[in-house]
Amino acid sequence: MQEVKTYIQSLFSAKGIEIKPNRLNQFEEFVALEDSLAAVKHIFENQNSLMNKWKLKNRISDILSLQIVIPNGTIGKNYSGHIDFEKLNLSDLIFEQFEGLEEIGLYFNKTNDCIEGIPSLSGDLKFTLLFKVNGEDENEELNKKVIQLIVNPDPKSLWKDIPSDPTDQFWKEDDVSISDKIGEKNIVISSKRGRSHKNVGSFRDDDFAYAHFTKTGWSIVAVSDGAGSYSLSRVGSQIACNAVIDFFENHADSEKSKEFEDKIISYNETGEQSILKEIEVLAKQNLYRATVFVHNKIKADAEETFNTHPELFNNPKAKSYLDYYHATFIFALFKKYEFGYVILTFGVGDCPIAVMNIEQTETTLLNWLDVGEFGGGTRFITQSDIFHSTEHPMATRFNFTIVQDFSYLFLMTDGIYDPKFVVEANLEKSEKWLEFMEDLKGKNEDHVAVEFNPENTQIADQLSNWMDFWSQGNHDDRTLAIVY
Amino acid sequence: MRRLPVYFLLDTSGSMNGEPIQALNNALSGMINTLRSDAQASESLWISVITFDREVNEISPLTELPSFQLAEIVCPRSGPTNTGKALELLFDKVKNEVKIGSPTQKGDWRPLLFIFTDGKPSDPQLYSEMIPKIKSLNFGSIVGCAAGSLADHSKLQELAETVVHLDTADSSTLKQFFKWVSDTIEQGNKSMGTVDTVSLPAPPSEVHLVI
Known part of the structure; x- marks a missing residue:
């Protein structure tokens, strides 16, 4: 009242x-x-x-x-995005339904307030929340709130496969796989163009070469990786591999070689460690001459190309024409003696060489890697300062090893090492190499196996297939050589 | 996996209020969308966005592109441009976030820095002090962008090896600029295998290279 x-x-x-x-x-x-x-x-x-x-x-x-933020999804991959109504202060919201989720391949799971499913579309997508608020009349129209959902495309689908131009002056086959006898051993090598090159139709920068010299009994395998950002690096890697074989076949000092072999014979007879030391010195001197030969060979070729095709040398970052040929370089020489295998190696750059013992229990890394603080901080055979660096003396790049026998000798570029070993420290771990072998033998996502059997005529194709493994963020050229 | 970390330092001082900030938001989100469909970027790009006016804010911490969500960039009606203070935060972030290669850790690709401003630093002393520190971080490239007639590119040149000038901070110019930025990032992704700085693609006509 x-x-x-x-x-x-x-x-x-x-x-x-x-x-x-x-x-x-x-x-x-x-x-x-x-x-x-x-x-x-x-x-x-x-x-x-x-x-x-x-x-x-x-x-x-x-x-x-109100901004309702839900996590981004990826097409074809399980998605779950929680909408926390309470945390968003939406406890007075009466949920009716979501519109447009089905079209994306998703649904709303009421029991846990999650948007779930497998997105079938990608892009900047939108769906609508239909709701009422406590107190609204039953007959009122539903309110509509648009929510944004970003669905990433499948990274695999983004990559194109554009063949390289076979008419290019320095064309190189995109993928090469080969198997062969090498001395008493067998060899299989596959070298494949990386996704980043396929995507733009550019060339494979990696290269390899191998040979067995019946005259001396020595075998050699060389692998090189041309620096991605230099236009003629694929030529650099090619010359490097071929030049080192040319050196040992045609240019090695025959007197020094004889001295070397004589010393090996006397070591074999006497087993004296001091002779072994001399052998090692002789071996490294010979390897040194080989690397100088390779460096000079690339230099001579670069100079010639520079004189005939100066228009190819237009990179403002390059300090000399040799820079255009930047390539990392590893090689391994091996020969069977009565006492076992002598293995000589050299390495500049970030490509590992490793040997696994005959029992397949231990693996030894035969070189150290030039790994910078940042990706790409490596060294090349084309850099003359590697020959007189005090920080990383040239002598330490050579290795002399004697093993009774070996099961596998590996040479690979970073295109294999990066995805399979990730960091340098793992190359020192035998168990990582055993895992790597298991992987090669079929313990992998796609169950692709390589059968290491001298009778296996399909081994090159098998390795080539294995090389196509998917690894996020690793799109470099891949080269893997295995002596077995 | 090696990441390519990319840092954006964006001026949100009072003078950006209104159309310019709208244009910046649109251009940035357009750039992110473009990058999402780039094969290499989708696998290795990580993005961080820091804004600066009177305050310095990390509005999007370093995040891999597939999970990245661009927060809306807002700016106050007026206030100073504390570029030096922004560099200070950037320095700490890069120090902590960018992975250096070691025998047990995969190093990132060298990070890229884009700094966008429409004025000049209100804290010039701190700005000058921070320059050598930022340069010591070993960026693959530092690109400065001066937008509008009041932007001082000489200050930017002390920091960035590449400085571009935009006549206006309108929608179409910024779109062009960020298209170029995304090309540059893609270039950064490709420049793998050397220790040299990243070579930049030629900027579009709306973007003047300051030499």
């Missing part, structure tokens, strides 16, 4: 209707009339309804402008 009276008083006063003192009794009676009470009640109800409606409208606008 008092409420009604106060309301009418303030209404009248707001509208300038005066209640004179002598009419107060009459006003009391007026307020108490049933009609008056009903009218005021009606007004109150309308007021409340107005206020509530406004509050609801405000609340809905708040919800519509």
